[in-house]
Amino acid sequence: xxxxxxxxxxxxxxxxxxxxxxxxxxxxxxxxxxxxxxxxxxxxxxxxxxxxxxxxxxxxxxxxxxxxxxxxxxxxxxxxxxxxxxxxxxxxxxxxxxxxxxxxxxxxxxxxxxxxxxxxxxxxxxxxxxxxxxxxxxxxxxxxxxxxxxxxxxxxxxxxxxxxxxxxxxxxxxxxxxxxxxxxxxxxxxxxxxxxxxxxxxxxxxxxxxxxxxxxxxxxxxxxxxxxxxxxxxxxxxxxxxxxxxxxxxxxxxxxxxxxxxxxxxxxxxxxxxxxxxxxxxxxxxxxxxxxxxxxxxxxxxxxxxxxxxxxxxxxxxxxxxxxxxxxxxxxxxxxxxxxxxxxxxxxxxxxxxxxxxxxxxxxxxxxxxxxxxxxxxxxxxxxxxxxxxxxxxxxxxxxxxxxxxxxxxxxxxxxxxxxxxxxxxxxxxxxxxxxxxxxxxxxxxxxxxxxxxxxxxxxxxxxxxxxxxxxxxxxxxxxxxxxxxxxxxxxxxxxxxxxxxxxxxxxxxxxxxxxxxxxxxxxxxxxxxxxxxxxxxxxxxxxxxxxxxxxxxxxxxxxxxxxxxxxxxxxxxxxxxxxxxx
Amino acid sequence: xxxxxxxxxxxxxxxxxxxxxxxxxxxxxxxxxxxxxxxxxxxxxxxxxxxxxxxxxxxxxxxxxxxxxxxxxxxxxxxxxxxxxxxxxxxxxxxxxxxxxxxxxxxxxxxxxxxxxxxxxxxxxxxxxxxxxxxxxxxxxxxxxxxxxxxxxxxxxxxxxxxxxxxxxxxxxxxxxxxxxxxxxxxxxxxxxxxxxxxxxxxxxxxxxxxxxxxxxxxxxxxxxxxxxxxxxxxxxxxxxxxxxxxxxxxxxxxxxxxxxxxxxxxxxxxxxxxxxx
Numbered sequence: 001x002x003x004x005x006x007x008x009x010x011x012x013x014x015x016x017x018x019x020x021x022x023x024x025x026x027x028x029x030x031x032x033x034x035x036x037x038x039x040x041x042x043x044x045x046x047x048x049x050x051x052x053x054x055x056x057x058x059x060x061x062x063x064x065x066x067x068x069x070x071x072x073x074x075x076x077x078x079x080x081x082x083x084x085x086x087x088x089x090x091x092x093x094x095x096x097x098x099x100x101x102x103x104x105x106x107x108x109x110x111x112x113x114x115x116x117x118x119x120x121x122x123x124x125x126x127x128x129x130x131x132x133x134x135x136x137x138x139x140x141x142x143x144x145x146x147x148x149x150x151x152x153x154x155x156x157x158x159x160x161x162x163x164x165x166x167x168x169x170x171x172x173x174x175x176x177x178x179x180x181x182x183x184x185x186x187x188x189x190x191x192x193x194x195x196x197x198x199x200x201x202x203x204x205x206x207x208x209x210x211x212x213x214x215x216x217x218x219x220x221x222x223x224x225x226x227x228x229x230x231x232x233x234x235x236x237x238x239x240x241x242x243x244x245x246x247x248x249x250x251x252x253x254x255x256x257x258x259x260x261x262x263x264x265x266x267x268x269x270x271x272x273x274x275x276x277x278x279x280x281x282x283x284x285x286x287x288x289x290x291x292x293x294x295x296x297x298x299x300x301x302x303x304x305x306x307x308x309x310x311x312x313x314x315x316x317x318x319x320x321x322x323x324x325x326x327x328x329x330x331x332x333x334x335x336x337x338x339x340x341x342x343x344x345x346x347x348x349x350x351x352x353x354x355x356x357x358x359x360x361x362x363x364x365x366x367x368x369x370x371x372x373x374x375x376x377x378x379x380x381x382x383x384x385x386x387x388x389x390x391x392x393x394x395x396x397x398x399x400x401x402x403x404x405x406x407x408x409x410x411x412x413x414x415x416x417x418x419x420x421x422x423x424x425x426x427x428x429x430x431x432x433x434x435x436x437x438x439x440x441x442x443x444x445x446x447x448x449x450x451x452x453x454x455x456x457x458x459x460x461x462x463x464x465x466x467x468x469x470x471x472x473x474x475x476x477x478x479x480x481x482x483x484x485x486x487x488x489x490x491x492x493x494x495x496x497x498x499x500x501x502x503x504x505x506x507x508x509x510x511x512x513x514x515x516x517x518x519x520x521x522x523x524x525x526x527x528x529x530x531x532x533x534x535x536x537x538x539x540x541x542x543x544x545x546x547x548x549x550x551x552x553x554x555x556x557x558x559x560x561x562x563x564x565x566x567x568x569x570x571x572x573x574x575x576x577x578x579x580x581x582x583x
Numbered sequence: 584x585x586x587x588x589x590x591x592x593x594x595x596x597x598x599x600x601x602x603x604x605x606x607x608x609x610x611x612x613x614x615x616x617x618x619x620x621x622x623x624x625x626x627x628x629x630x631x632x633x634x635x636x637x638x639x640x641x642x643x644x645x646x647x648x649x650x651x652x653x654x655x656x657x658x659x660x661x662x663x664x665x666x667x668x669x670x671x672x673x674x675x676x677x678x679x680x681x682x683x684x685x686x687x688x689x690x691x692x693x694x695x696x697x698x699x700x701x702x703x704x705x706x707x708x709x710x711x712x713x714x715x716x717x718x719x720x721x722x723x724x725x726x727x728x729x730x731x732x733x734x735x736x737x738x739x740x741x742x743x744x745x746x747x748x749x750x751x752x753x754x755x756x757x758x759x760x761x762x763x764x765x766x767x768x769x770x771x772x773x774x775x776x777x778x779x780x781x782x783x784x785x786x787x788x789x790x791x792x793x794x795x796x797x798x799x800x801x802x803x804x805x806x807x808x809x810x811x812x813x814x815x816x817x818x819x820x821x822x823x824x825x826x827x828x829x830x831x832x833x834x835x836x837x838x839x840x841x842x843x844x845x846x847x848x849x850x851x852x853x854x855x856x857x858x859x860x861x
Contacts, residue, residue: 051754071757078758084751088773097769098759149760 001063002027002185003048003153007524008057010043015459015486018044018054019209020524025202028183030176032196035206036232041189042157044206048187049155050074062152074153077146081158083138085130091117091141092126098149116144119178136167143175147182154179156188160195172198193233197221205229208486213522225364225522226483227397230272237278237333238397240369241271241362242422248362251313255290256360267446268368268422270398272361275336279356280309281345287356297351298332307342309335311355366473367447367480369393369423370400373440375408383428388455388574395484400426409436421445428453429571434561437568441557441579447477448579452571458549463491463525464538465578467555473580474553475516479523481551481576489525491517492541494534506531535563542573551576617835620828632818632826633833640806641814644722646837648810649790652729653737656786657779660737667738668745682739685732690795697728698800720802725810728796733786740782744775777849784845791838 003025010018018040025031033041046052048059050071058067066074086094095116099109117123120140130138139159146154156175160168176199179186190196196203197217204214205228213220213229224230227238241250244266247257255271281287284294295311310332333355347353370393372384380402383389393400403425407413409432424447427436433450440448461482465474482489491513495506510527517523530537542548550567554560554577561568568575621629632638667679685693701708701718708718718724748771756766794812801808811834818827 046754049754049758051757071754072760072762074758076758078755080751080755082749082751084749084755086752086755086770097756097761101760101765145755145759 001025002029002061003031003187004058004060005044005048006058006060008044008047008054008059009488010040010047010052010054012043016209016488018047019486019488020057020526021206021209021211022057022518022524023204023211023214025185025187028185030179030186030188030199030201032200032203033187033189033206034191034193034196034203034232036191039206040209041191041206045078045155045157045187045189048153049076049078051078075149075151076153076155077149077151079139079142079146079154079156079159081161083130083135083142083162085138085142085145087130089129090126091122091128091130091133094130094141095145095148097145102149112148116147119147119181120144120174134167135163136171139163139171140174143178147178147184152185154184154186156186158190159188160190160192168195175199196233203233205232207232207483210483210524212483223361224272226480227270227363227365228483230361230363231397235275235334235336237273237275239271239273240398241269243267243269243362248360251293253291253293255292255357256362259360259362266420266422270363270365270368272363273357274359275308275334277357277359278333278335279341279358280311280335280337280347280353281356282353284354286345287354289356289358292355292357295333295353295355297347297349297353299349300347306336306338309337309347311335311353313355314352364476365480366476367396367398367424369398370426370449371403371421371423372400372426373403373405373408373421374428375404375406377402377404379428380404383426383451386428386451386453386455388457389426389449389451391457392484407439409439411435411439423447424449424576426451429569429575431569433571434565434568437577438557438561441554441561441577446579448577450568450575450577452574455549455574456547457485458487458574459547460545461485461487461489461549461551462538462541463489463551464494464534465553466534466560467553469555469582470553470578470580471513472516472520474551474578475513475521475523477576477578478525478551479517479521481549482523482525485549487549489517489523491525491527492530492538493527494530494532494537497531535567539567542567546572549574549576551578553578553580555581614835617828617831620824621832624825624829628825629829632829637805637809638811638814638830638833641809641811642833642837644725644808645791645811645834646841648722648726648729649733649787649793651726652733652790653783653787655726655730656734656737657783660734660782660786661741661775661779663734664738664741664745668742682735684735686735690732690793691799693731694728694796694799697724697731697796701727701800719800720804720808722808724800724802725797725808728800729790729793732793732796733789736785736789737782740785741775741778744778748774777852780845780849780852784842787845788838788842791834 001024003023005021005023008018008021009016021044033044035041043052047054050066050069054067058065060066061074061076086097089097092113095113096109099112104112113126117126120143122137122140122144125133125137130141133141143159159175160171163171172195188199200217202214203217203220205212205220207228212226213224220229221233224233230236230238239250241248241255243259245260247254248259248269248271249255250271279287279289284291294314296314298310298312301308312332370389372380372389374380374383384400384402389400421440421444425440425445426449427433427440429450429452437448437450461478463474463478465471478489491510493506493510493513506529510529514525514527517525530541538550542550550573552575557579560577624632663682667675698705698719700706701724703709703712703717703719705719711718716723718727752770752774753766756770761769792812794810794816797810798813801810803809803813811830815827815830818830
């Protein structure tokens, strides 16, 4: 491995800007770090270069641990967005800078310089000053300069940001070619997904300081694991669907008969449908793929090679669409069609059409939507406007429904609704919340969020589970939550007081939990080992700061609400209960 | 090349006319009057006045102390500017504002304040006295006063140039293997050299022309701590307008030659950028 990052974390003013990033980059690989501005990708690059220190974790380059090695001894070449050329030096002097520092002889320097200028096709410009060159030429000089001392790793920080489209294209080609020719391991940071697709062997997508997913470009595009990656890499329609025994069901239609619920248990899922995977036709019979619903064309936009349509689904306010269109009009399905498709079936705004789906991808995320649940409609509405819940739903690009359960929390009264609890049920934290949680869990609610009125966005999320059956689901839910909040994840393992001799069991479980979180869910978390009673230890840890959240896996709800009553009614921290009984 | 440069901006005639009239009235005319007054003297009287031992001593002090003050400000002004530009610390804005204080203070006040501190029984002077260091009423005091009043020029000239030196440049130098000192010497210093020189020039010019603060701290001993502007005032008080003008003329010529030299130096230093701009 050329570059190995292990749990790299960097805080800035309390909040993590790079949050537990672990990553292996192979020899000669071209790796692109992609993310919106402020996602921590540039900070991570600077950490690899050694220009900014890290608070936690290790960095090694070519098997050498460089965590505490100064930038100038790391053997990396760095190219900046604004070129950062030395303006008072000629092109030759700029390129030879690293060689001069190393006291290389003039003849060898000149030879190397000529070699580099040939590599970036700038022969003969040796004596120019940077100000006499175009932007593209300046960046070529910067690339040559960064390669002069034969670094083992080339780092590029948004190198095309300041260039216009055509030069950008050209320079992309040059850099890719140079990289292949030298076989140098390269990391490029960008916010431009097209650039990432064009250059990368592998892409890593960052958001809120976390490395969400990594993989080959086509893999990430066709099979994203998270909402963020699905919508950041290209356009995507997110649709709330149900996984039933017959397949994926959207509204009343089964669209993907192959994806069946495994144990016959229905659950809510988030499906990704790319705009180019949607077909429109006059009638259901004319479709050449699975029928989704009927809809109305809202707008038609011609953009050259492709035509963009916005369709509203028939079926009124209960549209399953999660991606909100611009404006208050609400959700609209985005569709792109080729010229050929346009000729086959022309559409006008206002026209009613049949909509079909060619390919659907179901996100593995366990959190689909929120349902604010309370005994009265008014309370439910109020709860659904809680700022943290609204923020969370907005970040997850999902919606908050409300549900009125008059019998909520009354002992001995069975749940009446025929409708099962799908998605994440939310209740307010108050003196009744323990009883209500118990009631809901018995009614079959699987993910239950107990939300205090004044809850803040957490900076730390504590993870714990009681019962091995809940373990995997808890990790999956935690991973999903932590993709959407900038918080550090801490698994708190609590074991009975050791009695005589050490207890190796606790340590092993901790390590297993960490590696499972990493391997199966892509979640990097710290681990802590405590001894004593789980409720006491968790409460003690929570009491350290109000900006925390607890995610707790539960196998048997009855014991749980009894033991954790105090924590559930305290109303100080949000508690997300993940209820999974034995299979 | 025609005298009039083609330009999209209107009003060349107006602005050029205004510049000429303004400069003539404010700068050239008084200077001409100085020269005319000086020529009212006989050649022998002129030489006698400007080459007298007392006059020569005052030139040495005026220009020597001014050069020294400007040099001190070159170093410490840079350090102050560096601190203000590069670091965030509580009270930074306050210190930034404090830099301009010598501008706003009547120079006589500065002189009196300095004398209070550095006189033999002053706050600092009393501790320097046993060490055999006398500040007030010596050339050291003169230098100190000139350093104080010319300091803002040095700081303010360097500050914007430092702001323009991007951190990226240092980062680039570091990843290329340069140590801090090397990066400073090869990257930062060349980038701000013109600004440093400008600061030096301004500080020097300001110091040469200073009068108010120096007369309080210098003690004004002829040949020892008497600056040329004071000598001019002494001539004026004796109604020797010709002599005063003659000394003024000498100061004018020396100052002009020095400033011109520095400007030429600067132009020579910038030739690369000028070439690049073409």
